[in-house]
Amino acid sequence: MIKLYPRRIFIKLVLFLTVFYAIFISIKLILSQPNLRQYSYLIDQKINLKYNEIYFNLLASKHDFDSNTFFQKQVEKITETSITNDKLSMLWNLEKSGFKQEDTSIFEIETPSYFFENIESPMVQPFDSRFTIGIYYQYLQNVNSSVPFHWSDWVDLSKIYKFLINIEDTRENVCSTIFDISSQTELIKGSQIKQVEEYCRYEPDSLLGYKIIKETGPQTVQNRELLGKSYLFSTAPSPRKLIFLTNNGSFQANVETPLNQLENSILYNDMINNLQNPTKVNVLHNYNSLISSAQLQQQHITQQELTYQVLGIPKADFNIDPETVINQLSSSKLPLSDMEQQFLSSLKFSHGNTDPPKYFYEAKLLNSIPDDWQGEHYDWRFFNGLTVGKDKQAIVLHRLVKNYLNFARNHGIITWIAHGSLLSWYWNGMAFPWDTDIDVQMPIAELYKLGQHFNQTLVIENAADANGEFDGMGRYFVDVGSSITSRIKGNGNNAIDARFIDVDTGLYIDITALAMTDAKSPSRYDSMVSQLGKDAQMRVKNARGGEAGKDANYEIINSELQLYNCRNNHFTSYAEISPLVRTTVENQISYIPYNFITILNDEYNLSSLSKKNHRAFTFLNNLRLWFDTKIIKSHLDRKNSDISSEELTYGELHAINKLSVKDHLNLLASNPALLKEWLQTHKFTKLHSQELKLIRNQDFKSVQNLQKDKEIGKPLRSDLFMDLVHHDEDLKSLSFEERAKKFSNW
Known part of the structure; x- marks a missing residue:
């Protein structure tokens, strides 16, 4: 039978x-x-x-939670209950009160009395981005000149202040006392550490008593923080200029001197005395005053904003001759700015160096530290502890994307998201929860523009949105490498061309440029030869050389096929990239390559666009979110489910596809992190799903109509410092002066 x-x-x-x-x-x-x-x-x-x-997605249920009134009412009840029981304040930004413009106490800092009275002031003062940015906003309204700068005003360096002139009995050995781990054999096992004297110099006349002079090799997490902050306090040069983003371009101010001196900080410089109302600093009020001031109108940067729905990239942008650029700058009849002079020097150094040294150094941790790989995703200068898997990481990555895209678009810099960031966009427009950085690309000509006009600048987020409501106070350092004329992998030290670095944490966006080179291109592009004209086909055939292509001339092959690569040998064809398509990433306007599916297929395989289980996460179709697989499994009514496993069987996948409305509500009710993520992102992820469908159908006019939504451009996550304000009792309850007294025993 x-x-x-x-x-x-x-x-x-x-x-x-x-x-x-x-x-x-x-x-x-x-x-x-x-x-x-x-x-x-x-x-x-x-x-x-x-x-x-x-x-x-076989037999998957489709619940439209965005229009399901029963579901929405239940979520409201769940949210109220969750906020009431929220002992860790995870959901503070979901409360109806939130941060509003009229809430003066949140945005306003009372200037300490030691700025005005004839009393001794502390040696250093607490960090507060509201105070720093608010003062600079007001100062720039009254002063038409360059500005003073010290890193202590812009980055929280308080962890090193305990070393200020207070180790009298060990000052000659201060470097070894603080940083030497060479005797801890088990701790350093398997790591090639550096001798302390290689990176730490004894300086008895300095405030710290020592100076960190270069990157430091593998370290403990605690030392990593101290070393980076010490470098910023006394060694790191100042940015060349500050770029204050607004909702319509940017306001730029040159920095007075690159020298790192505490005397340039707000505590010691004369900025306070140049303010009209110095007793109180309101960052939101001062931002709105600045953007409406005559001073801003006179100095406003009017770069061409990229607004095209479909943006064709000139092929010439991928083929830049460095010698031509060097000669143009060297023979310029107009005097070069300091930044242009530095760029010219960098080009000359790069063009004459066949074995360039490593430029970017990460916060490398000792091999003995669990998950030591995490340190590789932070710039060592700004490292402030590990954030992987924490809400803080999602906040920082979201704000990085927001401000990089706004900065690039408002200054006419052509760029697009790439690699894992492009894959995560495909799924729901958001970064994967396991992401530790963001990847973007640009043509080599745009990298030159970035280096010539914006290298070594500090970008400050617009404090208010177009409606005058609070937006954010992020600060980001633009850093372009010193060997950008070298466009092949070479010694492998410099796969990354530039970075956009969050100075609060050291997390960053990797920026790589694509250029025409003579590097060996992949065989997957061989089929393109038949598309060429007969003469071009013959040139490619001749360029392939002898047997097995041993003598192939890839400069000719890549030129004829219009193939471009970064320094990590990621190749892309012109037809795959251009024209770029305007889309939204994390609720911000961005661009993606035209043939993004082909690119993702070549890099990750097509299954990556559909497989709903990766690492420790599973994609929930109806919530349009990735969430912890083990937690989801625990909600399945299946006897044979292995809750300890991060993989899904077909039966488990089918069960997840069939989760009911009640199942989803139970998941949200029992998992505040999932509830918070859904409430923050569901409007945008719905827009993304609509947008993706239209883009795949090449209906770009309808995409453009979708992007007229007034919600686009708003942040989906709280500002990092405001999140800290809500969790730090001193920031919530003490005045700036009270914190200064407690902070330094002043």
Whole structure:
């Protein structure tokens, strides 16, 4: 007797019909393409993508929670209950009160009396971004000149202040006393540490008694923080200029001197005396005054903002001759600015160096430290502890994306999200919860623009939005490497061209440029040769050289096929990138490559666009979010589920696909982190799902209409410092002067 398995037969039938449908749609789409030789590849890609999408979503329930009134009412009740029981203040920014413009106590700092009275002031004072940024906003309204700068006003360096002139009996050995770990054999086992004298210099006449002079090699987490902060306090040069973002361009101010001197800090410089109302500093009020002031109108930067829905990139932007740029700058009839002079010097250094040293150094941790790899995702100068897996990390990455995209777009810099960040955009427009950095790319010409006009600058987030309501106070350091003329992998030290670094944590955006080079391009582009004209085909054939391509001339091959690469040998064709398509990333306007699916397929495989289980997370279709797999499994009514496993069986995948409305409500009620993420992101992720469908159908006009939503551009997560204000009792309850007294025993 033949056994029938109705469920298995049904599944196979669905998959068969899916493949048949995919073939039909693919042929219909491909017939509209001018190049018949791409049929095979495009059909295969379409079939595989459609197959994976159906397989991982088979029989999935579709709950429209955005319009389900029952669900929304239940979520309101769950939110109220969760906030009431929120002992750790995880949900503070979901409260209806929040931070509002009229809440003066939140945005206003009373200037300490030691600025005005004839009394002794403390040696250093607490860090508060509201105080610093508020003073600079007001100062710039009255002063048409460069500004003083010290890192202690812009980064919290308080952890090193305990070393200020107070180790009298050990000052000659102060470097070893604080940082030497060479005798801790178990701790340093497997790590190549540096001798303390290589990076720490004894300076008895300095405030710290020592100076960190260079990067430091692998370290403990505690030392990493102290070393970076010590470097910023007494060694790191000042930024060349400050760029204050507004809702319409930016306001820029040169920094008076690159010298690192505490005398340039607000505590010692004369900025307070140049303010009209120095007794109280309100960052929100001062921002709104600055953007409406005559001073701003006179100095406002009017760079071309990128507003195109579909943006074609000139091919010439991928092929820059450094010698031509060097000669142009060297022979300029107009005097070069300090930044341009530095850029010219950097180009000359880079162009004449065949073995460039490593430029960017991360906060490398000792191998003995659990999850030591995490340190590689922080710039060592700004490292402020590990944040992976914490809400703080999601806040920082979100604000990094927001401010990088606003900075680039408002200054006409062509850039797009890439690699893992492009993949995470595809899923729900948000960074993956396991992400530790953001990846973007740009043409080599745009990297030159970034280096010439913005290198070594500090970018300050707009404190208010277009409605005058609080936005944020993030600060970001633009750092361009010193070997950008070298466009091949070389010694492998400099795969990254530039970084956009969050100075609160050291987390960053990796910026890599694509350029035409003579590096060996992948064989996957060989099929493109047949698309060329006969003369071009012959040039490529001749350039391939002898047997097995041993003598191949890839400069000619890459030029004819229009193939570009970064210094880590990631190759992309011009047809895959251009024109760029305007989209939204983390609720911010951005650009993506035109053929993003092909790029993601080449880099990650098409299954990455559909597989709903990765690392320790599973994608919940109806919430449009990745969440902890083990927690989701614990809610499944399945006897054989292995709750300890981070992998999903097919049965578990099917069970998750079939979660009911009640199941989702139970998940939200029992997991405040998931509730918070849903409430913060659900409006945007819905817009993203609509946008993605339109982009895949190349309906760019409808995409443009979607992007007129007034909510686009607003932050989805709280400001990092304001989040700290809500969790730090001293920041909530003590005045700035009271904190200064407690802080330094003044």
